[in-house]
Amino acid sequence: MDIPYTVHNRPDTGIYNAKLGIWLFLASEVMLFGGLFSAYVLLRAGAEPGMWPHGWLDVRLGTINTLLLALSAITTLLAWAACKVREFGKFKFFHGCTILLALTFLGIKSYEYHDKFIHYEIALNDGTFVDGHLKEKSADFDLKKKTGTVTLHGRVVQDRKELMDLRMPAAQAAVLEEHVIQAADIKKMQNYGPWHNTFTAIYFTMTGLHALHILGGTLVIFYLWGPGSRMWKTDPERFTNRIEVSGLFWHFVDLVWIFLFPVMYLT
Amino acid sequence: MQANVQQFPPFREPGAAHGHDDHGHEHHEPGFWTKYIFSSDHKVIGIQYGITALTFLLFGFFLMLLMRWQIAHPTQPVPFLGPLLEKMLGPMAAGGAISADLYNAFGAMHGTIMVFLGVVPLAFAAFGNYVVPLMIGAPDMTFPRINMASYHAFFLGGVVMFVSFFIPGGAAQAGWTSYSPLATTIPTNGQAFWLVGMVLLITSSLLGAVNFIATIIQLRAPGMTWMRLPWFVWAQFVTAFILLLAFPPLEAAGVLQLMDNALGTSFFLPTGLAVAGKVGEASGGGSPLLWQHLFWFLGHPEVYVLILPAMGVVAEIVANNTRKPLWGYKSLVYSVLAVGFLSFIVWAHHMYMTGMGQRIATFFQATTMIISIPSVIILTCLLLSLWGGSIRINTPMLFALGFLPMFGIGGLTGLPLGLAAADLYLHDTYYVIAHFHYVVAPGTIFALFAGIYFWFPKMTGRKMNEFWGRVHFWCSFVFMNLVFMPMFAQGIKGMIRRMSDGGVNYSAARVPGAIDTLPGSIMELNTWILWAAIALGIAQIPFIINLFWSIKHGEKVGTNPWQATTLDWHTPTPPPHGNFPQEPHVVRGPYEYNAPGFEGGFAPQAEFPAAGQGHAQPAHH
Amino acid sequence: MSETEKPVTLQSYIRLCTVIFIVVMCAVGSMIGTSFAHIGEGWTAKVAIILAIAAVNAFLVAGYLMHLLSEKKLIYTVLTFTVIFVIGLFGLTLWAMTDFPVGTATH
Ligand code: HEM
Ligand SMILES: [Cu+2]
Numbered sequence: 001m002d003i004p005y006t007v008h009n010r011p012d013t014g015i016y017n018a019k020l021g022i023w024l025f026l027a028s029e030v031m032l033f034g035g036l037f038s039a040y041v042l043l044r045a046g047a048e049p050g051m052w053p054h055g056w057l058d059v060r061l062g063t064i065n066t067l068l069l070a071l072s073a074i075t076t077l078l079a080w081a082a083c084k085v086r087e088f089g090k091f092k093f094f095h096g097c098t099i100l101l102a103l104t105f106l107g108i109k110s111y112e113y114h115d116k117f118i119h120y121e122i123a124l125n126d127g128t129f130v131d132g133h134l135k136e137k138s139a140d141f142d143l144k145k146k147t148g149t150v151t152l153h154g155r156v157v158q159d160r161k162e163l164m165d166l167r168m169p170a171a172q173a174a175v176l177e178e179h180v181i182q183a184a185d186i187k188k189m190q191n192y193g194p195w196h197n198t199f200t201a202i203y204f205t206m207t208g209l210h211a212l213h214i215l216g217g218t219l220v221i222f223y224l225w226g227p228g229s230r231m232w233k234t235d236p237e238r239f240t241n242r243i244e245v246s247g248l249f250w251h252f253v254d255l256v257w258i259f260l261f262p263v264m265y266l267t
Numbered sequence: 268m269q270a271n272v273q274q275f276p277p278f279r280e281p282g283a284a285h286g287h288d289d290h291g292h293e294h295h296e297p298g299f300w301t302k303y304i305f306s307s308d309h310k311v312i313g314i315q316y317g318i319t320a321l322t323f324l325l326f327g328f329f330l331m332l333l334m335r336w337q338i339a340h341p342t343q344p345v346p347f348l349g350p351l352l353e354k355m356l357g358p359m360a361a362g363g364a365i366s367a368d369l370y371n372a373f374g375a376m377h378g379t380i381m382v383f384l385g386v387v388p389l390a391f392a393a394f395g396n397y398v399v400p401l402m403i404g405a406p407d408m409t410f411p412r413i414n415m416a417s418y419h420a421f422f423l424g425g426v427v428m429f430v431s432f433f434i435p436g437g438a439a440q441a442g443w444t445s446y447s448p449l450a451t452t453i454p455t456n457g458q459a460f461w462l463v464g465m466v467l468l469i470t471s472s473l474l475g476a477v478n479f480i481a482t483i484i485q486l487r488a489p490g491m492t493w494m495r496l497p498w499f500v501w502a503q504f505v506t507a508f509i510l511l512l513a514f515p516p517l518e519a520a521g522v523l524q525l526m527d528n529a530l531g532t533s534f535f536l537p538t539g540l541a542v543a544g545k546v547g548e549a550s551g552g553g554s555p556l557l558w559q560h561l562f563w564f565l566g567h568p569e570v571y572v573l574i575l576p577a578m579g580v581v582a583e584i585v586a587n588n589t590r591k592p593l594w595g596y597k598s599l600v601y602s603v604l605a606v607g608f609l610s611f612i613v614w615a616h617h618m619y620m621t622g623m624g625q626r627i628a629t630f631f632q633a634t635t636m637i638i639s640i641p642s643v644i645i646l647t648c649l650l651l652s653l654w655g656g657s658i659r660i661n662t663p664m665l666f667a668l669g670f671l672p673m674f675g676i677g678g679l680t681g682l683p684l685g686l687a688a689a690d691l692y693l694h695d696t697y698y699v700i701a702h703f704h705y706v707v708a709p710g711t712i713f714a715l716f717a718g719i720y721f722w723f724p725k726m727t728g729r730k731m732n733e734f735w736g737r738v739h740f741w742c743s744f745v746f747m748n749l750v751f752m753p754m755f756a757q758g759i760k761g762m763i764r765r766m767s768d769g770g771v772n773y774s775a776a777r778v779p780g781a782i783d784t785l786p787g788s789i790m791e792l793n794t795w796i797l798w799a800a801i802a803l804g805i806a807q808i809p810f811i812i813n814l815f816w817s818i819k820h821g822e823k824v825g826t827n828p829w830q831a832t833t834l835d836w837h838t839p840t841p842p843p844h845g846n847f848p849q850e851p852h853v854v855r856g857p858y859e860y861n862a863p864g865f866e867g868g869f870a871p872q873a874e875f876p877a878a879g880q881g882h883a884q885p886a887h888h
Numbered sequence: 889m890s891e892t893e894k895p896v897t898l899q900s901y902i903r904l905c906t907v908i909f910i911v912v913m914c915a916v917g918s919m920i921g922t923s924f925a926h927i928g929e930g931w932t933a934k935v936a937i938i939l940a941i942a943a944v945n946a947f948l949v950a951g952y953l954m955h956l957l958s959e960k961k962l963i964y965t966v967l968t969f970t971v972i973f974v975i976g977l978f979g980l981t982l983w984a985m986t987d988f989p990v991g992t993a994t995h
Contacts, residue, residue, distance in 0.1 A: 003406055005485050014960040017409045017485050023963050024477045027970040028515045034974035035516030035561055038981055039523060039534065042557055046985070048538070051552070054931070059920060070912045074905040077953050081901040090898065167924075194532045198552040201532035205523060251954045258945045261916075262938045266923035267931055484962065512973050560981045611973050615984055624987030627980070 007238045022245045043198045053199045055166035062265035072101035073254040076247040083240040095225045102218040116192040123188040146184040213253045307411035313397030320389035327380035330373045337365040338769030339797040370767035371440035378443025390576035395503045401835035404488025404851040409481040417474035424467030431460035447535030447558040451527045452542045462525040469518045472510045479507035490853035497857040502579030505607035513568035520561035563614035571610045577714035581667045588664040589656030592858035595648040602641035609638040619687040620694045628687045635685035662736030666717030677705030698758025709747040724828045728840045729821030735809040742806035749799035753792040760789045769793045849875045915945045
């Protein structure tokens, strides 16, 4: 006996198996990201007053990525529609676009990550803080031995709080310049990796998990676009279903970003 | 979609060369690897799950024996096994005795293994996989390859958990609940292993849950309406939904804790956290309570994952052996749905001690009391089903009957815990240990034994030995109670859980005259429990031998030895690939045991019209 | 995807998508505008507005691109329960974390 309803809808439920499967999976994904967003809100609500960062991320890059994902969501829908109207060539075109858009998204995302990893906050022994992008470390730079210098392009502040809200007029007006710092003056030096504070922690975790979803989705779509598209010749209806199901996953990933973008970049 | 297809250019007619690559239904005999290891047949996967889970249960039991030795005879070398332990685990078992750290590791892993690698895979994945498709008349699970992936993820998770015992520093030591910040500050990578293992196990459960739900919704045979489903299927259905929707928040929490452990974030670490008198490097700003919420959001529904499939097994066996329909089938169905729903909104009754406000505590007390109503309805229906039946006593039925009072004790002792005023006193004592073990050990595990004795003839065509089955039951029943009943007394007297010295530090012998110390009579129970536990272990030997011996030498029986009505007993034994030679047509409810006109006095759920006539399903080869 | 008034040509899909994309762009633009504008004290009001706009975006994607607006009852049922549980998880946790025993100090 074959498994029924792999292609056609079961009459009483009105859907085929894989469609139910993907929606169940997405329901669990809603709970997964629901848990993470809850964690975000609770951490933010529980942060000490004035210590939750604002404006730490590049809104321009975030916006571009938002539009890229929105576009890719649309090409995904069109790829499925192309299958439905039997235009295989157009399917190839649209899903080709989806893949390219997804890869560009990941490229921009990794640039943003890199930008955070070379961004340092250095607490000096005199109680001030230097904050900015790493320009260079001298060859003999060693924090433990207290030798050498490190150069940051950024600014000096008296109070860590000033580093938190970059949307404040004072922060906007700040002049960025190069600072050369002696290792011997450094109390603590840390980049803006996940360990930096709860904001970077949740930022890296949530966008990282989202990026993994993008990667997974891209692989699936790439498979269906390339080797998997052979099924078009043998069982076009089932192939169209596969495109629909993978598209639903892709749209969900876009949906997550629709909330991640404002939550991380805009507020 | 049907409507839509007409709007588009028509597809090629189906029926010709199908590009089916989803399920190998080639008719040649598959080799060993495809047949037993990389099988996508739900029956093989069910058995794989079953064997692995039973192995883990035995392993978890063994850890417990070691812990019970340590509790009864703190710091004394373990007899016989001491040298071996020292050899395998090094300084943690110095001198062959169990150090406090090793005790903690065993405790954490005992809980984890029993829950996530033992009971859930056996109750849900093994029985569910084997029985559900048969009961609903399906050829297999909806997504056979995903089913296989589910088992492999589970197996990998088990391997990761197991390996963690042997790394430097040892396995996770923060309890099966892994509370932060403890879980992040213990200096061992065991916790990271634990988290990775959990993520794998959660993935496995999610894949399984999707499959179960889709199968039950989409692959019911013609005529198998919702209200004709055997109640076991309902129980598995609700369980699958719980797994699907309650596990992901724990997966999220697991990822966050892994970040805390591996990358030095502070999701669950408060500002200014000091470890061993030193303020740590972590940035702080996190919330330890957040972990507890995310954990118990799964944790409580998880206890229903442990119990519902077991109740389902008991229901089938009770109906079969009382030879009459279950009492209140509809109430059973609505109750299990209600339990499933409510189980998502009671979790914080595990957290009364965390300084909750009265308002929120009131909410969770109320939901906890409400959820006990459908639980009690289920138990009552099963009890009333016995009323007036001409009960057939056999090993499965004995275990099923044993389940009822044991679950009753476990459930009723939960009520005081659900009320904050009582729980503030009882929390983290042996009373809690006794409570939940009554539900899972003599409760769920008995039901699982019942299920094994019951479906063994389906898998092998032979019955397990009845005499040794009864020996197994009676010994297990007596020793289980001897193990767990004294713990109520210990807990009420104030003995707290997770103490590697079994309470010596708080005993009257150690601090004479102090108020509320543990008297000698309570401390003595530790020794009692140790011997009862050892006896319980010995009582399992007949079962293990019986299980293996009967595969080859058990009494040969026909396809339907229990004269059951449900579909799983109306296929050849063992069922072939695809399960049903002809498609079953379900014509009546699951428990028509009172049908005088029928052969044997019971009416099978389905009829099998000869192939080709009757129903209009898409054609099969 | 099964409903009758669905567009049946690729052209009509492209039209639908163009409209959606334009609306999404406007929504993103207004989110950014809100983020940089001076509305109320602090962030509370802005966050509320921005999330409301994001919800519109989400509605478009879920409703049209995922064709949820014309889905089957079964899928609505599954999603309804999911949404209830997410709200429960979020709401009850938030409540638990902000409710303190009467008479104790809060931070
Ligand atoms: C309907 C009746 C039940 C009620 C009212 C109830 C209530 C409770 C409460 C309030 C606790 C927390 C006690 C504490 O930590 O102070 C608890 C613990 C526990 N319950 Fe139940 N329970 C019930 C049924 C069950 C069932 C059916 C199971 C499992 C199959 C179960 C398994 C557990 C477990 C495993 C724990 C301990 C978790 C831990 O702290 O390690 N309970 N129960
Ligand atoms: Cu609970």
